[in-house]
Amino acid sequence: MNVLWVKVAAPVASFRRPLDHNYQRTLLLPPPTTLLGLAGAALGLSEGELWHKGPPLQGLLVAALALQKPGGARDMWTVMKIKNNKITERSPYFRELLFFARYMLLYGGPTDLLEALQAAFTDPVYPLSLGREDELIILEDMGLERAVAGEARFFGTVIPGDLRQLDFRWLPRPGIIFEPPVVEVLPLGFELDQRGMRHPVGATPFTFLPFDLEVEVPGQKEVFTLEALEGRSFTWMNSPSLANRMSPSWST
Amino acid sequence: MSNLQASKAVALGYLMKVSAGNINASHTEGNVMVAKKVTLPDGSSVPYFSGQAQRRMLRDRMEELGFTLSETSALVSGQEVTPPVRPWEFIDEDLFGYLDPSGGRRRTSPVRVSAAVGLFPFQGDRDLGTRSFERFGQTMEAGGNMFETELYANLFKGNMLVELDRIGIFSDLEVGKQKEVPEGAEKIEKNGRQFYILSAAERQRRLQALLEALGLLWGGGRTARMLSDLSPRFLAYARLKVKHPVFLEALQARFVEGSFYLNPDPLLGALEKFKNYQETVIFGLESGFFGNEAEIRQQLQDYGPVYTVHGAIAKAKEDLGKL
Numbered sequence: 001m002n003v004l005w006v007k008v009a010a011p012v013a014s015f016r017r018p019l020d021h022n023y024q025r026t027l028l029l030p031p032p033t034t035l036l037g038l039a040g041a042a043l044g045l046s047e048g049e050l051w052h053k054g055p056p057l058q059g060l061l062v063a064a065l066a067l068q069k070p071g072g073a074r075d076m077w078t079v080m081k082i083k084n085n086k087i088t089e090r091s092p093y094f095r096e097l098l099f100f101a102r103y104m105l106l107y108g109g110p111t112d113l114l115e116a117l118q119a120a121f122t123d124p125v126y127p128l129s130l131g132r133e134d135e136l137i138i139l140e141d142m143g144l145e146r147a148v149a150g151e152a153r154f155f156g157t158v159i160p161g162d163l164r165q166l167d168f169r170w171l172p173r174p175g176i177i178f179e180p181p182v183v184e185v186l187p188l189g190f191e192l193d194q195r196g197m198r199h200p201v202g203a204t205p206f207t208f209l210p211f212d213l214e215v216e217v218p219g220q221k222e223v224f225t226l227e228a229l230e231g232r233s234f235t236w237m238n239s240p241s242l243a244n245r246m247s248p249s250w251s252t
Numbered sequence: 253m254s255n256l257q258a259s260k261a262v263a264l265g266y267l268m269k270v271s272a273g274n275i276n277a278s279h280t281e282g283n284v285m286v287a288k289k290v291t292l293p294d295g296s297s298v299p300y301f302s303g304q305a306q307r308r309m310l311r312d313r314m315e316e317l318g319f320t321l322s323e324t325s326a327l328v329s330g331q332e333v334t335p336p337v338r339p340w341e342f343i344d345e346d347l348f349g350y351l352d353p354s355g356g357r358r359r360t361s362p363v364r365v366s367a368a369v370g371l372f373p374f375q376g377d378r379d380l381g382t383r384s385f386e387r388f389g390q391t392m393e394a395g396g397n398m399f400e401t402e403l404y405a406n407l408f409k410g411n412m413l414v415e416l417d418r419i420g421i422f423s424d425l426e427v428g429k430q431k432e433v434p435e436g437a438e439k440i441e442k443n444g445r446q447f448y449i450l451s452a453a454e455r456q457r458r459l460q461a462l463l464e465a466l467g468l469l470w471g472g473g474r475t476a477r478m479l480s481d482l483s484p485r486f487l488a489y490a491r492l493k494v495k496h497p498v499f500l501e502a503l504q505a506r507f508v509e510g511s512f513y514l515n516p517d518p519l520l521g522a523l524e525k526f527k528n529y530q531e532t533v534i535f536g537l538e539s540g541f542f543g544n545e546a547e548i549r550q551q552l553q554d555y556g557p558v559y560t561v562h563g564a565i566a567k568a569k570e571d572l573g574k575l
Contacts, residue, residue: 009501011411012367046425071292075302076278085328092279099290099300099369127261127364127413127495133349134303134364136413138500196356 003147004107004114005228006121007067007140013098014131017184018200026096028066028179028208029158030130031186032237033200035062035105039117044125047198051190060117061108061236065229066156069211070101102140103130106226106234114144143228150225150233155214158237163207163215171214178212188238206237259531261492262459262572264412264466265499266484267514268368269541272379273480274403275472276301285474287402289374297374299404301472303365306410309471309482310365311344314461316468319343322350329354339422340434340450343458346420359426362418363462366497370406371505379403379478401474407485407512409503414462415495416575420455422448452575460569467565486514487536487561489568490526498526511543516551523555532556532571536564 015027015034030038036057040050043057050057075097078090107117121128121142129135153171162183187200209215222241225233278286289297315321322342327334332353339345339359349361384396422437424430424446433439437448450458469482488499502522504515523533533556542548549558559567 011369011500069293071290071298073288073290073300074278075288077304080333082328082330082333085330087328087333094279097290097367100292123260123494124496126360127415127497129364133360134366136364136366136411136497136500138497196358 001108001147001224002111002114002144003224003226004118004142004144005226006105006107006142007228008103008105008128008130008137009140010101010103010130010135010137011099012131012135013070013101013137014095014135016095018186022093024093024095026072026098027182027184028070028098028210029064029103029156030105031158031184031206032062032188033186033190034130035064035107035237036060036189038105038128038130039107039120041126041128042117042120042124044120047190047196048192051192051198056113059109060113061106062238063106063108063234063236064158065104065106065232065234066211067102067104068100071099073097073099101130104229108147108236111144118142118144145226145228147224147226150223151216152218152220152223153214153216153233154220154235155209155232156211157209157232157234159207159209159217159220159235160204160237160239161207162205163209166207166217167219169216169218171216173212173214176212179210181210181213181215182208184208204238258493259416259491259575261416261495262412262414262568263488263490263492263496263498264410264414265488265503265519266410266412266466267371267486267503267505268408268410268469268482269485269512270404270406270408270480270482272403272405273472273478274379274401274474275480275482276305277401277473283397283399284378285399285401287374287404290369298372299370299374299406299408300367301408302367305472306365306368306469307348307361307363309469310462310465311348312471313465313468314343317461317464319461337427338434339427340437340448343461346422346458347462357426357428359422362415364413364415364497366411366500368408368410370404370408371503372406372507374402374404374406377403377405381477401478403478407505407507408482410484411497411500412466413495413497414459416459416491419459420450456573456575459572459575463565463569463572467562484536484561485538485541487534487564488519489532489534489536489564489571490523490530490556491532491571492526492529493531494526494529496526496529498522498530505542508543512541513544514542514548516548520551520555530555534559534564534567534571536561 016024075095080087188202190198274287278288291297322345335350347363349359351358378400382396385394502519535558
């Protein structure tokens with residue numbers, strides 16, 4: 001399978017965990033919908049076009065690897081609270097931000113789609129950002145390469161499934177201080193209602209592995225590597241093998 | 253088609269100096285007003301101020317330049333706050349976008365402003381203040397509450413990416429289908445969608461106002477006692493055929509014996525990398541600011557003319573005036 005790899009630097013990025021409200025934690029890596037949204041921005045797709053069940057992005061596989069450990073901040077915002085049709089007070093909330101993150105973003109699918117995407121990343125219709133619209137990224141490098149089988153050893157990436165329910169082995173390295181992995185149930189896409197509001201579909205558990213936590217997952221299928229990854233492996237977040245976990249509205 | 257019509261974006265990279273300030277405070281810890289800071293993997297931290305804070309300052313400066321700003325919460329109903337959604341009338345709705353939750357109308361900002369990040373570590377400095385009880389109806393002899401504000405001296409790198417092909421152009425997804433074509437706009441249909449386009453002169457005026465506002469930048473919190481001039485000390489302007497924030501990771505400096513030294517290498521690397529997509533490149537440099545001013549001028553002149561910051565903004569406005 002051909003894979004489009006896109007190396008990016010993100011001075012600021014954030015990926016809010018879906019149920020967080022007053023304290024919005026960030027995931028360490030972009031979730032599948034963010035990666036599809038980034039592709040959609042590059043291609044100039046509206047939300048309706050992007051999340052339509054048919055083409056143009058149907059079948060596009062996504063994965064991401066962190067290339068370094070990022071810095072972090074807890075950013076305070078205030079929201080206006082409404083009472084009796086008046087804005088009466090301000091209420092604080094916190095949002096975690098990642099700073100100085102670098103990622104390898106991976107896209108798999110039909111070659112013509114990947115070539116179109118490669119051209120779009122070179123000349124994007126909308127600016128490229130990971131997270132909110134001001135969280136711009138800079139494209140460092142990009143290439144189209146054939147994936148080969150990799151070893152089921154991962155760090156600084158996202159694997160589908162709940163690590164606690166997977167057969168895994170921790171591969172300790174001396175001198176590191178690592179954060180625990182994060183398991184989060186995330187959508188694989190969205191549906192838009194008549195008002196244009198997004199509704200998540202295809203809820204799937206994912207394990208986000210921090211940069212310093214390496215695990216071996218012998219039962220993990222569909223493990224790949226690329227020359228550009230310099231020995232690291234990845235697995236798709238939204239592989240068709242996940243289809244049975246998706247909601248009917250997404251998989252049909 | 254003129255060369256300018258092929259332009260899709262303007263990338264701006266700039267450096268702002270804060271001598272002693274806390275531009276964008278976070279929360280309070282006890283009686284300490286905490287500055288927004290990033291903790292790096294090695295445990296050190298650098299201050300930053302958000303893109304949102306810069307947008308607020310830019311809007312305020314535009315108001316001073318004579319533009320009427322929108323009232324973001326023009327209509328409050330139930331739990332929904334609706335902006336006016338008249339970007340042809342309000343420059344800030346045009347440049348900075350809006351969200352109308354009731355009708356699903358949304359304009360993604362064509363001006364992207366990244367957080368401004370300090371280039372040097374935060375040293376833990378604090379300013380001590382007293383809030384007098386006089387303010388609460390007591391006598392001066394009653395004393396007051398002591399409080400502290402974290403503050404820093406730092407050089408901040410900022411970045412902006414402006415989508416030239418969206419300023420002054422509004423799609424039906426952004427403004428809804430209009431019964432009448434807004435005043436000063438022209439309606440066109442493309443790929444089954446409707447667009448309302450302001451005149452070239454108005455679009456230029458708005459872009460120029462953005463640059464003017466950047467050149468006058470100040471604002472944020474605590475300006476009554478910690479006013480900082482945030483107008484750029486260094487500016488890189490590039491009009492581009494692609495929408496990439498070319499200067500996003502390109503500004504680095506060091507501080508040696510009381511002077512800032514701009515490291516030209518990452519900047520030259522970015523200029524070289526995006527060379528094929530650049531149409532105009534202009535630099536602005538505040539005279540006497542950098543210890544290696546001659547080296548910077550000499551290295552940058554192969555890519556574009558180097559003016560004073562004020563001169564560079566004037567030249568950039570002139571460049572946009574040809575649109």
